[in-house]
Amino acid sequence: VTTIGDVFALWRAAEQPTVMVTRLPWPELEAVTNAAIGLRPSVERSTVAAEMLRGALSTRQLLSATPLPPNDGLAGISYLVRRINEFLEGHPGHSLDKSLRALQSSLVALLASSSIVGEWFANVLSEYGEDENGTPEAVVVVPRRAWVQAVRAWLHKEELTCADVMTPGDLRQCCTARKALILAGHPSSSFSSGWKAPDVAIREHGWLFTAPPAGTIRLALTADAPLLDEAALWLAPSQDHPILAIEDHGPRRETPSSHQWVTNTFDATFVRRTPRQHVDTDDGVPAIEVVTASRHSIFFNPELGPRRKL
């Protein structure tokens, strides 16, 4: 039951929320990201390159947004390593050999590391307890519903039981303000997907910072993540929105790699395909021709169709 006090608390929380950003260096994760970006030019012509790039970035998405360790099944690192192994064994001397091996070794290193984000979660959550009604003071925000159970299990295992775990969708319905909202990962990548571009994702989830159900937002970003752009969190033009107090004690420079992974990799418009009419090729096999952005022609079986869009 929502009381008037709860609603007032929500309004008060939005008046001047404090956003505390912590930068976390995770060299193994950065190395995986850089190795995966090395595959970017090849995704147009190689299914395995596309699959590995997508897989590595999904792994990054999970590990940077949740406290789950790299060896968790949801991260899929073991699968990616095995898949690269199988491909390299089946295609000796492939042109992607070097890039895939670089990715494989970085994935193995990541698998052996521990989660910096998990350590941060443990430290931060230990600062919060329960209020007088027995309600946890902190809420851990998990970007995807499929990850909630695993995060709950991790918190239980670490004996960090004084926190609720919710998705943004759950929080939207939540009408009680807590003391702190705890989340990790850059919102433009954590909440983006193949169906939601980063700029849309950050705009739709900017309310976690501009209309939060808590007075304090604790955010962990990996060291290579781009700056948290305050203007992108609001809906109105810059002259029409209040100033948000963002305390970012980490490095504030924008590295080329971070810019690249957040803008180009998820941008659906980056890969432009121009479908042409059904053509008959010289060998008599009917095919659909697709011209890529690099002006290469690729022919697809008209019944099986092109591979899934990235």
Added chain:
Amino acid sequence: MVPKAQAGRGGNIPTGLIRLREVSQCLTESACNVERNLRILVTVPTLRLAGAVAALGSVLAEDACRGCAHQYLEAGARISAWASGRFVDATLSYIDDQEACFGGLRLRGKRDSMHRLPSGFPERADARFPDEIRADVAAGLACTLGIAGQRHSARCPHPVIVAGEPKAFRDDVEALAACDTRLHIRGRLDPGHGLTDWFRHPVLRVHAIPELSEAPWAAELRPRLLIVRGSVGWMASSRRLWPGVPILALISRRSPAGCEVAATIRAFGWPRAIALPPALSDLLRPGHGLEVSAYVEPEAAPHDEDLW
């Protein structure tokens, strides 16, 4: 007199809600001094209480009639009035300086509780004044219980129209009323449902503002303020029925649909409202958890469909 921003339960009213009430009140008072098709877009952290507080601000504003059609009373005209403890619609059979006769009733004294109905206004049944809000109305208007109905009717010619999620708005009014009885919220707001409740309630809740073709009689009337509550209300509402009345759009930042509405309005490229009264300009500054934008929507072509 504007009630102090206090609350008995839940502590003091948040500054964002107070600012919203002030914006709404000032916007209502400035309605005749602003450009046509003025749209004030305010994004709020939650829609809870936002519509009710904005409606309260508008109801509290001074809004004098300016040669309104409802004031022209003459024999043969259909009127809405308060008589014998009921709201009645009847045909005015006789009127002079002293008295007015309608529906077998004779009324002497003040006539501000009588309003001429526009032609084509739907037929409606007589209605009693709910006993449960009579005391609240009397307290809010600082009058006795005996004349509360008449005073209530006198302040209803220009209601606030709140479009979008009528039930949620009613819940907010109840929540606000329970918060502090000193504000007399139930009596001050007393929301009716639909435009056909005009002249009987100071606030009218509608799902959406209709098109002119759906309620042509409504063009003769003038609400004091249009409040659009939420993205659904915005998307479903017509903005052409009362071009002279500003629209205060309240959009929740929590809602993905609200984000789309805000993005769409930005994409429209409407010119920003510049010629605003200084008092209103001061209030239309972002802060306290509110994003505030003021636009002037370009006048729609009367027959733009003909172009197609």
